Amino acid sequence: RYMFTDGGPRLMRADGSAIDEGFEYYQNVFGALRERGVEPHVTLFHWDTPMWCCANETIASGRGSVCEGAWVKDEILKDFEKYADAVFSRLGKGIKYWTTISEPKTVAEMGYGAGLHAPGRRSVEEQLKVGHNMLRAHALAVALYREKYSQFGGxxxxNLNSAWVEPASDSPDDVRAAANAMDEELGWFA
Incomplete structure (x- = not known):
């Protein structure tokens, strides 16, 4: 399998209309992969929030305009569902494996909590809201696929990520501490 992000900014315009050339490009990529015996595994979101999800919520930076906080706002859910619908309808036939959102924990913690990744915000409240919205977006995409595209059989x-914590010893306190750390590390999303 070959896992990759389909590039949301290449597939939809700010007005929500599809970019036909982007969809054709990915159809060609999928065909080339299959000719070589490689199964495409499509990821809808891997840290590349399209500018059209930001509406007027952009800030100027040395890299150009950057989304200031699209995943904090509930409106992102409607945008993500519309995007997922477009991708499933145009690319879904023949795709066996989908990832809705890749590494939501990292996006929430590093982008909105610690401010070390884009969009560089530092707010525990926003971190929690973003994580929650990403789980909601995942649920919406799965429900949409099951309702409208289940005939494709995908x-x-x-895609969850986390650190792994082992107990320092076999003592009940260390085992409990490691279990608590894993609950905090991964339990938020799993």
Missing amino acids: KLSI
Whole structure:
């Protein structure tokens, strides 16, 4: 399998209309992969929030305009569902494996909590809201696929990541501490 992001900014315009050339490009990529015996695994979102999800919520930076906080706002859910619908309808036939959102924990913690990744915000409240909205977006995309595209037979998932914590010893306190750390690390999303 070859797992990659389909590039949301290449597939939809700010007005929500499809970019035919972008969809054709990915159809050609999928065909070339299959000719070589490689199964495409499509990821809808891997840290590249399209500017059209930001509406007027952009800030100037040395890199140009950057989304200031699209995943904090509930409106992102409607945008993500519309985007997923367009991708499923135009590219879904023949795709066996889908990831709705890749590494939501990292996006929430590093982009909105610690401010070390884009969009560089530092707010625990926003971090929690973003994580929640990403789980909601995942659920909406899965429900949409099951309702409208189940005949394609694809399997959908969310790609989770976390640190792994082992107990320092076999003592009950260390085992409990490691379990608590894993619950905090991964339990938010799993």
